[in-house]
Amino acid sequence: MTFLEILILIIVGAFAIRFSFKFDMNQFLESRRKIKMEQLKNICPHGHMDMEGNKISFQSSFESPAGTTRYICNQCGLIVNSDHQINRMNENILKNPESFIERKKKFVKKAKKLKLC
Numbered sequence: 001m002t003f004l005e006i007l008i009l010i011i012v013g014a015f016a017i018r019f020s021f022k023f024d025m026n027q028f029l030e031s032r033r034k035i036k037m038e039q040l041k042n043i044c045p046h047g048h049m050d051m052e053g054n055k056i057s058f059q060s061s062f063e064s065p066a067g068t069t070r071y072i073c074n075q076c077g078l079i080v081n082s083d084h085q086i087n088r089m090n091e092n093i094l095k096n097p098e099s100f101i102e103r104k105k106k107f108v109k110k111a112k113k114l115k116l117c
């Protein structure tokens with residue numbers, strides 16, 4: 001082997017290692033992101049809360065895209081099949097507004113880490 005051949009081998013080898021490392025890294029980050037997005041769905045309060053005087057009002061963030069009967073949360077992407085489920089979630093939140101505030105805080109923190117907001 002000539003010096004040039006060895007040099008080419010080293011360069012090609014370095015590129016191959018770099019490429020595979022980069023590739024795996026992307027996959028790794030993507031799968032981690034997916035896991036975090038799933039976690040986000042569990043934390044997401046799926047709505048906004050407003051204070052009107054002394055009354056708390058809760059605005060669900062579920063929307064039903066045209067042509068579907070399903071609902072999707074515009075904050076976390078959770079899909080539910082019926083407004084029944086949404087009503088149940090909303091009731092739980094109105095019964096326990098403190099948990100909403102807690103969840104909202106956690107959600108915003110996590111979402112910021114994922115650069116969603």
Ligand SMILES: [Zn+2]
Pocket residue numbers: 041044045046047061073074075076077078
């Ligand atoms: Zn949500």
